[in-house]
Each structure stands twice: as C-alpha cells, then as structure tokens.
C-alpha cells in the first residue's frame with residue numbers, strides 16, 4: 521500500500537535547520553534580530569521593491585496595509601469573490617465593506633471589467649488576488665485604479681515570484697502582501713510580508729505594526745496600533761526558504777508540466793491556465809471538470825482519498841457565506857468554477873512516480889485508460905517557459 525500523498529508539505533533541509541538554530545542560539549528569539557532585517561532586505565530585493573516589512577501573517581499584513589491607507593467604516597474595497605476568506609476579512613476588520621466581484625474563467629483572477637462596474641463614490645481600494653499562483657491582470661487593474669484614484673493592493677499570498685513582463689508580484693500595485701503559512705510557496709510556519717515602494721506607507725505600517733509607539737517618547741501612543749510582528753526565529757526559517765525559492769519554483773513548473781502530460785488530453789478537463797502576458801508559479805495544481813456538480817466533485821474527492829490521494833476543493837465563493845451574503849452580488853463564474861475545481865498534490869518533494877500514480881488514478885476514475893509512465897527526458901525539465909503545451913519544445 522502506497523503512503524498517503526498530501527496536497528502540500530513544507531520542504532525543510534539542513535539550511536533551514538542551520539539558520540533557525542543560529543537564531544535560537546543567538547538569544548534573539550523575539551521580534552528584533554538580524555534575520556528579520558536580512559529577510560526584509562532580501563525579500564524586497566527579490567520582489568524589486570524599495571521596502572519590505574515582516575508581519576505575523578498574511579492576514580495581518582493585509583489588515584495593516586488597509587489600516588495604513590486609512591481605510592475605514594463607510595469605505596468600499598473591491599475584492600474577488602473567489603479567494604481565501606482572509607482577503608475579505610481583513611477589509612471587514614477595518615469596518616469597510618468588501619465589495620465582491622466576479623473572476624475571469626481562465627485565469628481565476630479578479631475580472632477588470634467587473635471591477636469597473638463595481639466602482640462607486642465610496643470605493644477606496646482594490647485587492648487583486650493572484651490566485652493559485654497566477655498573477656491578476658495588473659496592467660488593466662492599475663489603469664482602472666489610476667482613472668478613478670483608487671489604491672491597488674496585491675494579495676500575493678499564493679504567488680511569490682510570479683511576474684508580469686519580468687516584474688514580480690509585490691511590485692505590481694501600490695503595495696503587495698505575502699503569506700508564509702506552512703503550505704505557501706515559501707514558509708515561516710506562520711508569517712507575512714508587506715512590500716512597497718511608498719516610503720510613507722512603509723513608515724506608517726511599521727509604526728502601526730508596533731503598537732503605534734511614539735518614536736520620540738517610549739511607551740507613548742497617540743493612537744491604537746497592533747502587535748503584528750514576526751519573530752527572528754520565523755525570519756530565519758523564511759530567509760532559508762527565500763534562498764531556495766528558485767528551486768521551489770522550477771520544481772512547481774516541472775510538477776505542472778508532468779500533470780499536464782498525463783491529464784491534458786481528457787475532454788472537459790481544465791488545468792491551470794497561464795495568460796500570454798503572465799508568468800505563473802503554479803502554487804497549486806488546479807483541475808476542473810466541466811459539468812461536475814459540487815456533490816459529484818466531493819464524492820470523487822472521497823474516492824481519491826480512499827486511494828491515498830489528498831486533494832482540496834477550490835475556495836468557496838465568499839458571497840455564499842453568511843457574513844458576506846448579499847443578494848446584489850452577481851458572480852456566476854466564481855460560483856461555477858468553485859464547485860467543480862480541486863487542487864492536486866503539488867509539493868516540492870512529490871516524486872515523479874507519485875505524480876504518475878495521482879494522474880492515472882484521476883484518469884481511470886474518469887473512465888480513461890492510464891498512461892504509461894512519463895519519459896522524463898520527453899519534457900524539458902525544469903523549463904520555465906510557461907508553455908501551454910507539453911512536451912515543452914524549448
């Protein structure tokens with residue numbers, strides 16, 4: 521019997537152990553320390569922004585960004601209906617209203633046309649989520665935002681290293697927000713980062729993150745801030761992961777290429793799509809089966825689990841949930857794809873034979889013959905050309 525294959529699993533090597541042990545033994549185990557500074561500097565450099573600020577999570581980074589921009593009750597923030605709940609919750613924490621709009625069926629990211637329709641005099645910001653590793657259409661979103669004087673926050677929690685025309689996420693809007701939760705592209709255990717070129721925003725966010733303490737009078741506070749700091753131990757883990765990010769990303773590309781080889785010929789199956797202008801990091805492999813009802817999808821996931829394969833359903837549309845339910849929200853695409861999509865095992869240490877096993881179990885489950893194990897040299901690995909076709913000819 522084959523071992524259970526999870527959807528995600530962090531990769532921890534001697535590098536992570538060395539950095540974390542060094543941080544621990546240095547005595548700097550709280551939220552001051554060299555690893556924090558270095559992680560922030562090198563993450564900013566990686567994204568191509570002037571500043572990066574560590575936070576305790578992706579959710580707190582989002583909340584901090586919104587608070588730093590002064591988003592408050594009475595304001596509206598446009599958010600895609602298909603995302604992790606944190607995107608909308610962070611808006612709700614400020615008292616503002618998350619206005620849920622539909623996504624594009626191919627990229628699964630927020631639809632610029634839907635954004636434009638949702639703008640009102642109360643709209644202050646747009647949160648563009650780079651879902652499952654694919655960047656949202658930032659050139660178009662930025663164009664709309666400029667025209668209407670809106671702030672653009674990238675929720676890049678699932679898309680470290682993804683890019684548009686060579687410019688990486690985190691540097692594509694007014695600010696970017698990342699998560700380092702255990703299943704993300706790189707992890708700190710828990711943690712987050714705010715990236716920006718805007719010095720005022722960076723200073724304001726750093727001040728609010730540290731309880732809004734006066735810089736001239738200790739233990740004096742003019743307003744209510746937060747403790748949203750990361751620890752030096754988390755930063756040590758994050759820095760080691762950042763030093764391995766190229767390996768993570770080329771492996772994710774290779775994993776996707778292999779699934780593509782096995783599954784792309786099945787009619788009615790859609791795998792991750794990559795727009796011509798985008799570089800996708802394939803955080804999770806996405807599989808949608810056209811025509812599947814939610815019940816059938818869930819039953820199929822149970823059957824895969826019985827065969828030792830973990831999967832996860834797509835996010836649920838936020839507008840379906842009680843606290844965000846609103847009859848005026850019209851998001852048919854989010855609702856359609858949410859019920860038929862699953863994510864397949866996508867982690868760094870997944871073996872070629874695991875991918876073959878998962879893929880062929882999917883094939884036979886859908887009534888198609890299994891494919892012979894892939895000839896690894898038939899697809900150029902690790903090719904990052906973002907080819908929609910496999911085998912890649914580069």
Ligand SMILES: *Cc1c(COP(=O)(O)O)cnc(C)c1O
Nearest residue numbers: 577578579604606677699700701
């Ligand atoms: C994971 C995630 C977050 C939240 O990050 P945490 O570090 O778990 O708080 C926010 N948005 C999206 C799209 C995510 O996937």
